[in-house]
Amino acid sequence: MSGEAVRYEASEAFARRMDAEDPLRHFRDEFLFPHHHGEPVIYLVGNSLGLQPRKAKANVLEALEDWEKLGVEGHFRGSHPWMPYHELLTEQTARLVGAHPLEVVVMNTLSVNLHLMLVSFYRPAGERRKILMEAGAFPSDQYAVASQVRFHGYSPEEAVLPLSPRPGEETLRTEDILETIERHGKEIALVLLGNVNYLTGQAFDMAAITRAAHQQGCKVGFDLAHAAGNLRLSLHDDGPDFAVWCSYKYLNGGPGTLGGVFVHERHARDKQLPRFQGWWGHDKQTRFQMGPDFEPTPGAEGWQLSNPPIFQMAALRASMDIFDRATMPALRRKSELLTGYLEFLLDRLPPGFVHSITPRDPQQRGAHLSLRFSKQPQQLLEKLTAQGVLCDFRSPDIIRAAPAPLYVSFLDVYRFAGVLERHARD
């Protein structure tokens, strides 16, 4: 099963053959599927909440048992002692997002981390006060940004610079993003993009955008809620100042679980950067001297506030172990084939029935297609659910389908397309 060599066919036999040849096929067995009439569902909502890894329960139980048997001593004598527990995730997280271990930490949740990063990296001064972001960015990002600019004494109308597609187009062109950065560079304090865009599924050229923004003296941050565990990322080399993500989507960490943060190495030892402080960000060597003055731990860990929730990290470790074994390059290879197969099948549906607003270029998307249907999308969603296919709906008319490569098969994609075809012909 290798990239360009594959010639797709619209047949069940072909889908089964692809699955049989898929080197990652056994990872599907490491996840627990909800069932519909006794059969595992076709789960295309891993961009919303990933499935539970089988191992998650054992990891959480281990931590619960340590607590039961050791009480406070679990911090030092647990099967995996709690004091440095978050460090168990550091190297895996760094590999996942293409960063150095010093540059990443798992903590809090995405919106909280975005605020913490904005405190440090949105430093408006003089004419340079704007935040460049997508028009219609994920609402929490819009709220966070609006509240931060108000906190600095500006109105969102004057301080938020929205990026919109050209009239008649649905996604942004890289050249337009770069041109806006160049044209407004001196007014922009921060470029903040959601990568992959949660609604359109568009992935941005992080390296080019970061380079252009830095040339203008702007700081750059990315919301990677829809990219972590989905795209191959090279955060260190691409060079944004920070990135934040959540771990409950492609990372399968469980509902509402912890987020991740990247702070580029260039800021690792900068004590002048303003930041909100808490004891867990204090230098580990002297944290328990309980002194009055804050001395940050170098790197992303220096942004931690509180001692971390062990049970959530325990569940997340189960999934991060899987990512480490599967590896992002291999996952991404399968993902491109799988999403490409979905697109191939959609192209065969009756003309005008469905239109994907996600870019066709695999470099500009991850494992998610945003589909606009000409015929009763709500009814279609109900039909899908009734037939054991889970997708999600974004008002007014978009159905998002995400074939996450860890546990979605080619046969799943083929069957999903079959339900669409029957709806188109009904």
Ligand SMILES: Cc1ncc(COP(=O)(O)O)c(C=O)c1O
């Ligand atoms: C793109 C994006 N940003 C931010 C958030 C908010 O995440 P949280 O609720 O973990 O703060 C989400 C949640 O789905 C998201 O998709």
